[in-house]
Amino acid sequence: MDIRLGNGFDVHRFRDGDGVTLCGVHVPHDAALDGHSDADVAMHALTDAIYGALAEGDIGTHFPPSDPQWKGAESHVFLRHAVDRAGARGFALSNLDVTIICEMPKVGPHAGAMRAALAGITGIDASRVSVKATTSERLGFTGRGEGIAALATCALVAA
Numbered sequence: 001m002d003i004r005l006g007n008g009f010d011v012h013r014f015r016d017g018d019g020v021t022l023c024g025v026h027v028p029h030d031a032a033l034d035g036h037s038d039a040d041v042a043m044h045a046l047t048d049a050i051y052g053a054l055a056e057g058d059i060g061t062h063f064p065p066s067d068p069q070w071k072g073a074e075s076h077v078f079l080r081h082a083v084d085r086a087g088a089r090g091f092a093l094s095n096l097d098v099t100i101i102c103e104m105p106k107v108g109p110h111a112g113a114m115r116a117a118l119a120g121i122t123g124i125d126a127s128r129v130s131v132k133a134t135t136s137e138r139l140g141f142t143g144r145g146e147g148i149a150a151l152a153t154c155a156l157v158a159a
C-alpha cells in the first residue's frame, strides 16, 4: 500500500485585534494574528503537511505572499487546493493531526468546532481529524504571548 506522511509547521505573530481564526473557527481573544491572508496558522501548517506528503513544495510555492490576490484570503482556499492536488495525484487523506501552541486563547472549548470545520473542508470524517493544543509553559515567543505556532501531520493513502 502506498502511504505518504507529511508534516507542517507555521507561526504567526499577534497584532491588535479581538480574535483569531484557527482551523477556520473564530476564537475571541484580546489580539488578532498578523498575516497576508487570514493568518490561520493551524490551517497553514496542515496545508503544508499535505504539500509535504506530496513533495509539492509549500504554501508559499502555490500562494506567494507577494501576490495581492491572496491578501486577506480565507485559508480554506489553500487547504482545499492541497486536498485537490492529492486527489489529482491519486491520493486520499486518511487522517490528520494538528497541534496548536499558545498560552492563550484556550483551544479546548473550540476543538470540536475546529475538527468539524476541517472535516468539512477536507471531506474526511471528523473521527479522522484531531485538533489539540499545548502551552509552552510560558517559555519562548509563544510563552510570552507574542504569537501562535502550529504543527500538523497527515497521512495520504493511494485512493
Ligand SMILES: Nc1ccn([C@@H]2O[C@H](COP(=O)(O)O)[C@@H](O)[C@H]2O)c(=O)n1
Pocket: 100, 101, 102, 103, 104, 105, 106, 107, 108, 109, 133, 134, 135, 136, 137
Ligand atoms: N492554548 C491552549 C493550551 C492548552 N490547552 C489545554 O490545556 C492542557 C494543558 O496544557 P499544558 O501546556 O500545560 O500541557 C492541554 O493538554 C490542552 O488540553 C488548551 O486548550 N489551549
Ligand SMILES: C[C@@]1(CO)OP(=O)(O)OP(=O)(O)OC[C@H]1O
Pocket: 010, 011, 034, 035, 036, 037, 038, 039, 040, 044, 059, 060, 061, 063, 064, 065, 066, 067, 070, 071, 078
Ligand atoms: C498564506 C500566505 C498567502 O499569501 O500568506 P500568510 O497569511 O502570510 O501566511 P504564511 O504562513 O506566512 O504563508 C505564506 C503565504 O502563502
